[in-house]
Amino acid sequence: MTLRLGIDLGGTKTEIVALDPAGGVRLRRREPTPHEYDAVVRLIGDMAEATERDLEEKGSLGIGIPGSLSPVTGLVRNGNSTFLNGRPLQQDLEARLGRPVRISNDANCLAMSEAADGAGRGYGVVFAVIFGTGVGGGLVVNGKIVEGLNKVAAEWGHNPLPWMTPEEFPGRRCWCGRLGCNEVFLSGPALARDADGEGMRDASALPERAAHGDQVAVAALERHADRAARAFASVINLLDPDVIVLGGGVSNMTHLYKRVPELWGKYVFSDTVRTPLVQAAHGDSSGVFGAARLWD
Template sequence: MGPAPPHFRGMWRIGIDLGGTKTEIVALDPGGAVRLRRRAPTPPDYAGVIGLIGRLVEAAEAELGVAATVGVGIPGSLSPTTGLVRGANSTWLNGGRLDADLAARLGRPVRISNDANCLGVSEAADGAGAGHATVFAVILGTGVGAGIVTGGRILEGRNRIAGEWGHNPLPWMTAEEHPGRRCWCGRQGCIETFLCGPALAAEADGPGARDAAGLPARAAAGEARAAAALERHADRLARALAHVINILDPDCIVLAGGLSNMDHLYDRVPALWRGFVFSDGVSTPLLRARHGDSSGVLGAARLWDAPLGDAPVEDAWA
């Protein structure tokens, strides 16, 4: 994607978090302070997305009277083979040349990365993962994914799929869990199909349930069905993260997304993963994202500060 244009370096930064239902824009001044934030519904078509991002950026720059770099976090990635979006659960993005189309719309280069990578950038720079060498940053929401920041750099991998943890099979499946639900990706038994918000809601309230937000309160009030669903979910999350620890052994794991607000996860999951990690002790901290649901958009704004694989994240705030 090339370096940032010289007249943009060290100046204003705009981040876009392109979600399935909402799109958020944030503008950071040269000191890193948030000076503008807006949200808008995400159009369910490719041309609509290009138009929306163009309008949001133009309106923000006009309001602030500035020019800015633009970084975009998406629920997918750009293929290193074709340059096209692939793997997005907002399926209307797949097959689009999003970076080129946005660059044409905005008249400048645009840097794009997976939304979980953006989460990792933000949390590793000045969030819950600050000071940790390797951060595994997890999104637990309507989808499940992760980003990896190590040595201050986004780890995208040769195929730009590093962190696509949600599309591995749930490890150590029980007989009742096997073979698992069909995932939108076409496979069966993916971690995402067990750990996403709609899956947790369905675990408690049956097919068709989508909202799991009220389950902790229901469990605290003594509802056995809600408590059992939360315990099964915590056990599955522990098994899934134990796989990550066995392979990557990160210095910390940071949770974001709607389900990261469930307080019990931070005690229960580390207690459960001990039985699955191949070590005589597990000291890996499980942390709540410091920037909450703003982590993704803040990380997107910082993509030009920390070019993918080029410059350490920490150098941008040294």
């Protein structure tokens, strides 16, 4: 099969892409993501079958999900779309489609895509982050996803925020059950809540507000940049990647690229920090391109 299909199962939208052998796009579609397991299985199956019918060709299928498959049970775990957890997604999709599928974490797919032909192209060690409703990380080394023995490599969003201040400690309780995860400080909803209080989930207007002198927005973005600097410093201290690539909605905020490199030097255990911090070249479609490459 020369056609490569990729599906990115997101919290609000599910996207499919069909790539030719050279990486060219044959077809792309998006559908709203249902929030019920059986409906997700139907949607993914329907999207794959419709794409192959329209292109009159079958292809390999890779899927990026907000979570990962347990190496012991094969069931989904660690998904912030919690209705997926504990379910045999790979087995059910293979039964539906009648062929093998490959599934990986959505941040792994982001890293794979950007390392192949995006902002991480030409770098050996690519650490990629999804800044969105949740926060996840993916790692690609020399063109290969690093999942680790337990398949939790680069799950940076669920490490605690480093060097918490007294005002931050111990942090909010994350959906994963632990206190003070990077996700509860750095995600889009966390940034919105930090600026505007409980119940706020949309941070997209904060940069414009800050540009017009709103000091609440200015202060929230500065706190966010410092927290991101600390969180990335822990990655650099442990892994020292060749590049850090940011994806997801929050990655569109320019304060990250200006302020984080100005701040992280005081946290990194080095006399210099040359690490490039760059935005994903493929935007919010990077994950779906990486999913299609799971069969590479």
